[in-house]
Every structure is written in C-alpha cells, then in structure tokens.
Amino acid sequence: xxxxxxxxxxxxxxxxxxxxxRYSIFSELEKLSLASWSxxxxxxxxxxxxxxxxxxxxxAGFRKLLLNPRLFTTGAHFVHRQQTIARLEELGAAGVQQIxxxxxxxxxxxxxxxxxxxxxxxxxxGGIDLRxxxxxxxxxxxxxxxxxxxxxxxxFTVTVLPVRTRPTRLLPLSDAAPMERRxxxxxxxxxxxxxxxRRRTQDEVVDIRAGNAHQQPLHxxxxxxxxxx
Amino acid sequence: xxxxHSLVLIPSDHCNISCRHCAPECGPTVRHPWDVPLLERxxxxxxxxxxxxxxxxxxxxEPFLYFAQMLQLARHAHRHHFxxxxxxxxFWGVNxxxxxxxxxxxxEHGLRRVELSVDHFHLEFLPVRTIRQSIExxxxxxxxxxxxxxxxxxxxxxxxxxxxxxDDLDGVEVNASGLIPTGRAIREVNSDEYYSSPEGGSGSCAxxxxxxxxxxGNVGPCCAGAENxxxxxxxxxxxxxxxxxxxNAERNLFLKQVVEEGPSSFFERLRDADLGHKIRSEYTSxxxxxxxxxxxxxxxxxxxxxxxxxxRNDLVNISVV
Numbered sequence: 001x002x003x004x005x006x007x008x009x010x011x012x013x014x015x016x017x018x019x020x021x022r023y024s025i026f027s028e029l030e031k032l033s034l035a036s037w038s039x040x041x042x043x044x045x046x047x048x049x050x051x052x053x054x055x056x057x058x059x060a061g062f063r064k065l066l067l068n069p070r071l072f073t074t075g076a077h078f079v080h081r082q083q084t085i086a087r088l089e090e091l092g093a094a095g096v097q098q099i100x101x102x103x104x105x106x107x108x109x110x111x112x113x114x115x116x117x118x119x120x121x122x123x124x125x126g127g128i129d130l131r132x133x134x135x136x137x138x139x140x141x142x143x144x145x146x147x148x149x150x151x152x153x154x155x156f157t158v159t160v161l162p163v164r165t166r167p168t169r170l171l172p173l174s175d176a177a178p179m180e181r182r183x184x185x186x187x188x189x190x191x192x193x194x195x196x197x198r199r200r201t202q203d204e205v206v207d208i209r210a211g212n213a214h215q216q217p218l219h220x221x222x223x224x225x226x227x228x229x
Numbered sequence: 230x231x232x233x234h235s236l237v238l239i240p241s242d243h244c245n246i247s248c249r250h251c252a253p254e255c256g257p258t259v260r261h262p263w264d265v266p267l268l269e270r271x272x273x274x275x276x277x278x279x280x281x282x283x284x285x286x287x288x289x290x291e292p293f294l295y296f297a298q299m300l301q302l303a304r305h306a307h308r309h310h311f312x313x314x315x316x317x318x319x320f321w322g323v324n325x326x327x328x329x330x331x332x333x334x335x336x337e338h339g340l341r342r343v344e345l346s347v348d349h350f351h352l353e354f355l356p357v358r359t360i361r362q363s364i365e366x367x368x369x370x371x372x373x374x375x376x377x378x379x380x381x382x383x384x385x386x387x388x389x390x391x392x393x394x395x396d397d398l399d400g401v402e403v404n405a406s407g408l409i410p411t412g413r414a415i416r417e418v419n420s421d422e423y424y425s426s427p428e429g430g431s432g433s434c435a436x437x438x439x440x441x442x443x444x445x446g447n448v449g450p451c452c453a454g455a456e457n458x459x460x461x462x463x464x465x466x467x468x469x470x471x472x473x474x475x476x477n478a479e480r481n482l483f484l485k486q487v488v489e490e491g492p493s494s495f496f497e498r499l500r501d502a503d504l505g506h507k508i509r510s511e512y513t514s515x516x517x518x519x520x521x522x523x524x525x526x527x528x529x530x531x532x533x534x535x536x537x538x539x540x541r542n543d544l545v546n547i548s549v550v
Contacts, residue, residue: 136395145387148405152386156424156514157406160386162398 001197001229003032003222004184005040007072010048010055011191019057023193026061028218036066043069045188046102049077052087056094063095070098075111075119084118085125092126099123101147102133104165108143116150124155133161168205170196176208179229187222189213195221197229231478231488235286235314236275237441237452238268238302244291245320246354249417250379250408253457255290261444263298267466269305271442274471276309281440281475284341287315288441288452293331296321300334307339314342316377318351322363332370342373347392348405349384357392364397378405381422407513411454411520429512433491434519440475442466448474450484454520460529461487461519483532492518495532502531 006029014020041062048055048071055071062069071091078084088099101119103111123130132151134144140162152158179185179199185208188196193213199206210225239253240263247256275281285306292299292315303313313335321328332340347360367374376398378389386405390398407424408414434451441449441456446467449456461484464474478484486494492515496508499522507528512518522528 134395139394140387140390145390148386148390152380152405152424156429157404158380158386160390160403160405162390162395162401162403164395164399 001179001226002182002184003034003039003226004186005042006187006189007042007045007198008058008189009191010044010050010058012189012193013054013058015051015054015057019054021061023189023213023218025189025218026065028213029065029067031217031219032222034065034067039067041067041069042072042100044072045190046072047074047076049073049087052090056090059091059094059096068095068097070100071096072100072102073119074103074107075101075115076107078115078118078122079112081114081118081121084122088119088122088126088128090126092128096126096128098129098131100131100133100161102135103144103147104135105137105141105143108134108141108147111143111147113146113150116147117154120151120154129159130155131159131161133163135163135165137165166200166204168207171206171208173208173210173225173228176206176229185229189218197225230280231435231438231450231475231485233278233281233438233440233450233475235284235439236272236281236311237286237288237439237456238271239288239290239441239443239452239456240264240268240292240298241290241295241444243294244289244318245294246291246318246351248350248354248413250350250414252409252412252414252454253290254412259290263295263302265298265301267446268302268442271466271471272302272306272309272311275440276311277472278440278475283309283311285311285313286439286452287313289316290444291318291320293317293321296331300331300338303335303338303340312339312341314344315340316344316346317363318355319345319347319360319363320355322359322361322366325362325366328363328366329369332366332372336370336372340372342375343367344375344377346377346379348378348380348389350379352389352392361393361397364401368400374401376401376403378403379408380405380424381408381418382424383419383422409454409513409516409520411457411517423513425509425511425513425517427511429514430493430509430518431491432493432515433489434515435488438488440471442471450478450488453516455487455523458520458523460523487519487523491515492522495522498532499528504528504531 012022043058059069148160186198188198195210195213196207197210211221241261242253242255242259244255287299306313378386380386410423438450439452441452443456446465448463449461455461463478507525
C-alpha cells in the first residue's frame with residue numbers, strides 16, 4: 001500500500017501553558033521518513049478552527065517537517081469579519097496554502113452566507129487558496145449551490161470537489177485483507193488517539209483500525225499495519 | 230528561471246462546435262491538419278528543456294477530432310517520459326464502447342488527466358447525457374477528471390452543477406472561472422455578464438505558465454491568451470528549435486516583467502506615454518488585461534520605444550508586432 005497522506009483531528013493538540021502534541025505526531029512522522037512532496041496532510045478531519053493558538057502551532061509543526069497542511073472547516077467559526085481576516089492572515093503567514101470548506105447537506109443548510117463571505121475575504125487577505133467540498137446524497141442542494149455562488153460572486157475562480165456520501169465501515173487490522181502494492185491509504189488520527197488507515201472505494205469508506213497512539217507509538221502502529229497489509 | 234507546467238499543443242483550432250465564449254474562435258469551419266512530424270520534433274526538443282514539467286497537454290480546437298494523430302503524439306511523448314493531459318468538450322462520450330477503447334489507448338501511452346469543458350456555453354451544443362458518459366468512461370479508466378466551467382453573472386457555477394448528480398461528479402474536480410472577454414465572447418456575450426472588478430487586472434501569472442505551440446508554429450508562454458498575442462510570441466518552431474526558443478525566453482526581460490509583475494506593472498508607463506485611456510477601470514482578470522494591452526499596436530509601440538532606451542533584449546518579441 002501507499003501511504004498517501006494524513007488527516008489529523010485538531011483535538012490531537014492542545015494548549016495548556018505550552019503547546020502539547022498529545023501523540024508526539026511530529027517526532028513520529030519523522031521516524032516514518034515520508035516524502036514531503038507526495039504526502040498530503042490535513043488538519044481537522046471536520047473542523048480545524050476553534051483555537052487559533054493551537055492551530056498555528058500545529059501548522060508550524062508540520063511546516064518544520066516541510067509538509068503543507070490543508071485545513072478543513074465547516075465554516076461555522078467565521079461569523080466575525082475582522083477576526084476571521086486577522087486569523088487567516090496569521091495562518092497565511094504561518095505557511096497555510098489551502099483551506100477546504102467541507103460541508104454535508106445539514107452543515108450547508110446551517111452555514112450563513114456571511115460566514116462564507118468572511119472566509120473568502122480572509123483567504124484573499126492571507127493568500128490562501130480556498131476550495132469547496134460538498135458531501136451530498138442525491139443532488140446538489142440549494143444550500144450548496146448558494147455557498148458556491150457566494151464564493152463565485154467574490155472570486156474569479158471556484159474549485160468544488162463533490163463527494164457522494166458513503167457509509168463508513170470500521171475494520172480491525174486483523175480482519176483486513178492485504179492490499180495491492182500501489183493502493184493509496186490515508187492515515188487518520190482522531191482526538192482519542194485512534195489510528196486508522198482509510199481507503200475509499202466506490203461504495204464505502206473503510207477505516208482499518210491500526211491501534212491507539214496512547215498505547216503504542218504512531219510509527220510502530222503504521223509499520224505494523226504496513227507489514228500486515 | 231521561467232517554469233512551465235506543460236507543453237501545450239494546439240495543433241488545430243478545428244472544433245465540432247462553435248461556442249459563443251470561445252477565445253480562439255474555434256469551430257467546424259476552422260480547419261488545420263495536425264502537423265504530426267513537426268510536433269514530434271517539438272516534443273523531442275521539449276525533452277531537453279529543464280524548466281518544463283514533462284507533460285504534454287493537448288488543446289485546441291477539439292483534439293479528439295484527430296484521435297489517431299493525438300495517440301501517435303502521446304506515444305512519442307511517452308517514449309520521452311512525458312505524461313499527457315487533454316482538454317476536450319467530451320463529445321466522444323456519445324459512444325461509450327468506442328470511447329472506452331480510445332481512452333484505454335491513451336492511458337497506455339501516459340494519459341493522466343482530462344479536462345472536460347462543460348458549462349452553459351458548451352451545453353448549448355452538447356447533451357448532458359454525452360458528458361455523463363464521458364465521465365463514466367474516464368472514471369473506469371482511472372483518469373483524473375477536472376471539469377472546467379466558464380461562468381458569468383447570468384450563468385453561475387450552480388447552473389452547471391445542477392445538470393449532474395453528486396454520483397456523476399464524485400471524485401471530479403470542478404474548476405469554475407469567469408469568462409474572459411476575448412475572441413468570439415466579445416461579440417456574442419453581453420458585457421454586463423462579465424465578472425469584472427477594479428482589482429481584476431492586478432496580480433501576476435509566473436506560477437501558471439505553459440509553453441504553448443499554436444497551429445501556425447508560434448510559441449507562447451501560456452494558453453490563456455498570450456499564445457494569440459504576437460507581442461508575447463517567444464518565436465516560431467518553423468524557424469527555431471523549441472529548446473532554443475525556451476532558452477531565448479529566459480533573456481526576454483519584457484516577458485519576465487509581464488509574468489512576474491503582471492500587466493498592471495505597465496500601467497504607469499502607459500499613463501506617462503499618454504495612453505492611460507487604454508487602461509480599463511475594471512478587468513475580469515489579468516488574462517484580459519494582458520490580451521487587450523499587448524495586442525494593441527499603440528501600447529506595444531509605446532512600451533517598445535521605452536524598452537529600446539533601457540535594454541535592447543526587451544525588443545526581441547515586442548518588435549514582432
């Protein structure tokens with residue numbers, strides 16, 4: 001299998017008096033000797049925003065490894081215009097190059113157009129590329145179309161990644177069948193420390209549980225999964 | 230050093246449809262045969278260009294009208310370790326079995342990406358069903374699909390999205406951008422439909438360059454208008470090898486200013502030359518500003534005269550007009 005990238009829940013990091021990398025992600029990734037040019041990193045499996053200090057520190061940690069993290073957001077935190085612009089300028093300066101506004105049908109319905117406008121303007125201010133990802137069932141809902149039009153009204157190009165919603169199946173590593181050599185997997189780490197290898201097929205998302213980073217170092221879990229798969 | 234994302238081949242402006250927004254004004258009556266031996270030579274020369282990413286991008290016109298020639302060039306390019314990509318209107322999806330065979334042949338010779346031009350203007354000519362079948366064939370072949378949508382205030386992105394289901398577009402990157410009013414669009418699309426703004430002409434394009442060969446052999450630094458702008462021509466492959474043309478471009482200070490600082494970096498010089506009236510208060514994009522200004526004989530002459538005093542190398546291309 002090919003380890004194509006990693007998605008990290010922002011809850012894997014916290015700020016007490018100092019920034020805390022709860023699962024030593026950065027030192028563990030170094031041990032995996034990843035090729036930064038072919039390994040994509042995502043922060044916030046659903047939502048990266050909420051604590052600006054934690055996010056900036058997490059971005060800095062990935063940047064030190066020469067990785068360019070993409071931030072995922074549902075857009076809910078961008079209610080205040082000036083605050084949004086200031087935060088995105090700071091993230092742009094820290095090296096963030098891309099933000100994906102990722103919403104399902106319910107999140108799209110709840111997302112106000114003012115938040116989208118603030119996000120677009122903040123991304124302009126920070127020099128950050130904004131993309132839209134819509135997770136949909138049967139059709140392009142009016143709310144998703146409204147979000148796309150809102151972005152289009154404010155910037156010349158709009159990139160949309162439509163995704164049809166699929167069920168997710170959780171599979172223990174012991175039950176997973178070996179993969180083809182070039183099959184691409186995404187490493188997913190949630191806030192509770194669960195380490196999954198994610199594979200998307202036409203019909204479903206398969207999360208193969210490799211273990212928990214509380215109990216065993218991340219690189220060991222990945223190496224064991226690689227050997228098994 | 231200039232960095233080119235692809236070698237873009239525009240062997241012909243011949244297309245099966247004639248969209249109202251088409252910048253190079255392609256259509257069924259515009260016929261050029263593909264000069265395959267010349268383009269094979271260019272690909273071999275392109276393999277020697279260090280600042281060119283090894284990808285051939287077939288554009289047009291409609292490249293699938295010349296499938297046999299395209300396959301031959303893709304094969305030749307693949308031997309030189311190039312991958313390939315195509316921009317197409319997807320008409321060939323009408324026959325799924327035949328389409329699957331064509332795509333499989335191209336994949337075998339390095340096809341990695343297909344850009345499908347789909348929007349209100351293309352859908353005036355082509356049924357959605359055909360596009361849907363093209364997407365299906367491309368997905369089955371494992372080719373990355375980018376759907377290119379041209380938008381206006383009247384025909385926004387969602388108008389195109391709604392023609393498809395999320396299942397159709399699952400895994401497809403939809404990339405929409407505003408209409409650039411050049412070519413046929415100037416005559417056939419109302420100007421109040423364009424997205425233009427006072428900042429539209431600002432910015433630069435150094436990160437989006439493509440070494441582009443036109444049907445007449447002229448070489449341009451991009452495929453978004455400069456390839457049809459004589460003052461930005463880098464040379465002609467009928468008279469110079471492509472790698473030599475790329476080398477010469479490195480010494481072209483005028484071109485470097487255009488791509489690194491953008492067309493707006495010339496505004497002050499134009500105002501000084503009493504040509505401020507040539508600058509619009511609003512542009513849709515730097516591509517519109519670039520195409521309009523550098524195709525204007527007075528503008529080019531004024532900039533050429535200024536350039537003449539400072540550096541003769543700048544005149545390499547300016548003097549073409």
